[in-house]
Amino acid sequence: MLRRRPRLRHFATSTCRRSSGLPSQPHVPVPNALLPPPVAKMVLFTVSAHGRSWSDPYHWMRDTSDPELTALLAAENAYADAFVGSAGRGGLRSRLAAEMRARLPLSAATPPQPWGPWLYYQYVPEGMEYPVLSRKLRPSGGLAGALLDYLSGSEKEQVLLDWNEVAEKNGYVHIGSCRISPDHRLLAYTVDASGGELFSLEVKDLRSNHVIFSSSDKGIVSLAWAHNSEDLFYTVSDETLRPNQVFCKKLQSDEAEFLVFTEKDVYVMESDNVRKGLWPIRKRADKVQYFLEHHNDTETPTEGYYLARSRAEKSLVDNWQVVALPGSDCAIQDMDIFHDNLVLFLRKNGINGFCSIDMPIDGDFQEPKELGDLDPWYFPIPSNSCSIVPGSNNDFMSSTYRLVVSSPVIPDLTVDYDMKKKTFTILDQEEVTNISTSLDTAGLQSNISSIQQNLHLVENLQSWSDLSNLFACERLEVISHDGVSVPLLILYSREARRHGESPGILYGYGSYGEDLDKSWCSERLSLLARGWVLAFADVRGGGDVSWHLAGTKASKINSIQDFAACGMHLIKEGFVHKSRLCAIGCSAGGLLVGAVINMVPDLFSAAVLKVPFLDICNTMLDPTLPLTVLDYEEFGDPNIPAEFEAIYSYSPYDNLSPGVCYPPVLVTASFNDTRVGVWEAAKWVAKLFSKLICKVVILARAGGASCIVTRQAFEYAFLMKALGMDDTAM
DSSP: OOOOOOOOEEEEEEOOOOOOSOTTSOSSOOOTTSOOOOOOOOOOOEEEETTEEEEOTTGGGGOTTOHHHHHHHHHHHHHHHHHHHTTTTTTHHHHHHHHHHHHSOSSEEOOOEEETTEEEEEEEOTTOSSOEEEEEEOOOSHHHHHHHHHHHTTTSOEEEEEHHHHHHHHSOOEEEEEEEOTTSSEEEEEEESSSSOOOEEEEEETTTTEEEEEOSOOOEEEEEEOTTSSEEEEEEEOTTSOEEEEEEEETTSSOOOEEEEEOSSEEEEOTTOGGGOEEEEEOOOTTOOEEEEEETTEEEEEESSSEEEEESSTTTTTOOEEEEEOOTTEEEEEEEEOSSEEEEEEEETTEEEEEEEESSOOSOOSSOEEGGGGOOEEOOOSOTTOEEEEOOOOOTTOOEEEEEEEETTEEEEEEEEETTTTEEEEEEEOOOOOOOGGGOHHHHHHHHHHHHHHHHHOSSOSSOOOSTTTEEEEEEEEEOTTSOEEEEEEEEETTTOOTTTOOEEEEEOOOTTOOOOOOOOGGGHHHHTTTOEEEEEOOBTBSSHHHHHTTSGGGHHHHHHHHHHHHHHHHHTTSSOTTOEEEEEETHHHHHHHHHHHHSTTTOSEEEEESOOOOHHHHHTOTTSTTTTTTHHHHOOTTSHHHHHHHHHHOTTTTOOTTOOOOOEEEOOOTTOSSSOHHHHHHHHHHHHTOGGGOEEEEEEOOSSOOHHHHHHHHHHHHHHHTTOTTOOO
8 A cells, every 4th residue: 555645734944054055045044033933742752672672752643632732733834834934035935826827727627538428528617626527418420410419408518526516515525436337327436525535435316416325434445336337346445444345235225235255365246247246266476466357258367467368257267378478678567458459558668658459369378479479559659758647448349548648848648549540649738828938938839739730640659749849858877876777857947957056856756666756747837947957766666566676675775775876966967056956755755755864964955755654663563553564565574673673774763863964844744644644744853853953943734625736836935945045036
């Protein structure tokens, strides 16, 4: 399970001075008008493990019902508002937010997705924060059909679910899963109204527009309809937040939902006859994942990153044929299946991609083939730095597959790939408006036109047009401590960047095999226009299987060393000034940044840690906490002495040292977060403040349903102020 998803904010800054090379700019300009920062109480508490004992005076913060903790966080929130609010003579944060909002369209919508007789789409209404899920009947075709649609009223929009109404009712909403029934009459969806990521289930009748079922269970993870559109399956998590049970509810009946099974192995079920029970498919195997899809009478799983199949008959499910091996430089990540095509999610030489294979796959495979022997069509994508996300793709009979493609220099493209004709069409690109004149609005628009033209006319394009005339996006390799090359993507404005003088941010994550998000983000333009350099380090612990395993357990130190090496490379090669490099890490990425701050405290001049996993040693020693036991595979089992020592050696909280001057840090946390406890951030900030030689200022600010723009403006204003650059003109 992933420790991620930011919610709230906190900050820590230091007034100590270091040799910056920029004597005219103080390292941390803390205004005299600010009140003294809040100070956390210390309570004697001793932790022991494997013959080692250490003091943890902030252990009391684990009790989130303690009113003193609530009061402390409220005081930190007020101090944070005062600190960031004073940046740029009091107006920087609002200026940044105004810039970001001006680039956004007044409303946003997804291209309609055909499914059965309907066109489904989402849009964000003007002035609203959350999307609205809607649909219209598909046109009948031709002028006569259009006229008939108009006269019958079938062209009118039907609003299925307005998340803004849910948010207004609860004060907060986190959108989970939405699933339309196969007959298009019912909508099942999950919603989190507390911020704790414990989702509840509701089912809405789209004819009456009334909710007809609400589950009393919390922690619902995924949904699936049976073919009959009457039975709804949903998974429920256990106390460790692991989805381990499947329930089935027969809608529009008085029958109670029933437990289908508790997960131990891999099973399938006939969706037309759910009460016949489950068929076992595979026994569980350590370090093996199964992704199962059904095609006519054949089950097609990817197992251990190869493709296999079996007849979908209960007596034959043990007879598996290995169809294809991906190859030495390629891994199968996931798959999707349709009547005429199999879509594979691939990772080749560290680059994500997609391909389709015609179905059915004929032949009796005595020996597995290479993936290339199945005549795959590889979907053309713009560049090797792209983020690729599948669309809804609900229609099993469709031969069109939708992807959303973007990169740091390509605003989101919605592209339909015709797997029968092996062509593709761009449907939509994210609109970016009110670009600063220094970034040449005309150039942006002409590039978008070029992208549209090229996507329509050129089938097998090696490099699609983008915004690279405005922004450089360089993919480099950095040598880490053990000689391993670490991918580093660097983004900057060709006009505003200054060699050897620019400020910069290094982003990292490096856990759970997750890729670092490098998709388009219009908010970054406010930094790029001011000459900032943004770098993304794909350290070990993320990525494909081998890269992931090289950054787990005792090898976690590789992730930390990789990140430090990337930061040093940015300074050495003149991308960033040595006193202007910042770092940002979210959740397990916060652990990464926190560990490097301890290891090389003068590398970063400021940092932002979003819901960071900082108190890893104490958390991993407590098996009663959600995710702890599951995380033994990722970080190690502290009950094993050698693995405990490895964890303790880099634990950000336990390795804060007296007499060390730490950089200013903005820390975020969520009071209701079920993945990373709020005390992780609160304890780290309190302990950092106790190192009086640094005179650390504690800052904290709670977020909630506040929009991305507000959060980004707050973080960027903090970083600019921490570097003494909050009055720098754009």
